[in-house]
Amino acid sequence: MTDQQAPRTLEDTVGAAVLATRGVAFLRPGLAGLLRSSVGLGAARGGAGASGVRVRRHKGSEGLGIQVYVVLNRGHRALDVTRAVRSAALDALRTEAGDNGSAQIEVTVTGVV
Template identity: 40%
Template sequence: MTVHSAHTTLLEEAAAAAEGVPGVAFLKPGLAERLRSALSRPAPPAGRARPAGVRMTADGDDGSWHVEIQVVVARQARAVDVARAVRARVRDRVAALTPARPAPTVTVTVTGRV
């Protein structure tokens, strides 16, 4: 597995973990998804796209990850509770997939409510 595909897999796992939290309506769509829906074209089949609403970078010399998640929350849910649950679930999932690295830091931003 290449470094790029491993990074993409971690991004996908982090996105899936966040989307699975009760109260998360969806991850914040990126510009490509907005344009694609506005133009009503199907997604291009070539390669895997980076999940929208998730960014992951190496954090410092210790090799830990910093994960940024942007979510839109369902109106009936308390945003603070959803953000805490997303942070915990993503941190646990990434830590389980990268046991040789220190625990990741996770930042969750609630960008909207629906």
């Protein structure tokens, strides 16, 4: 597996774990993903950014930076769901990449339906 393929695989793995989290309605791309989609760059990159999960490797270290954008189901506390999302993402990373918790996970709630 090449370095270019690894982040996309992790995005898919984390995305699937997040979607299975109680209270998450769906994933939503961040602003950069929306802009890429609006100018057609998302399609050129294989839809990267459209999933609502972005994985980046930190410069000079082994750690990862993960951004997750979610829309919640009405009736769920945002704090509880974001904690569960973070936990699910960490579990997915441990399973897929053997990450020992060095990832920094940022969860952003972009809406409620």
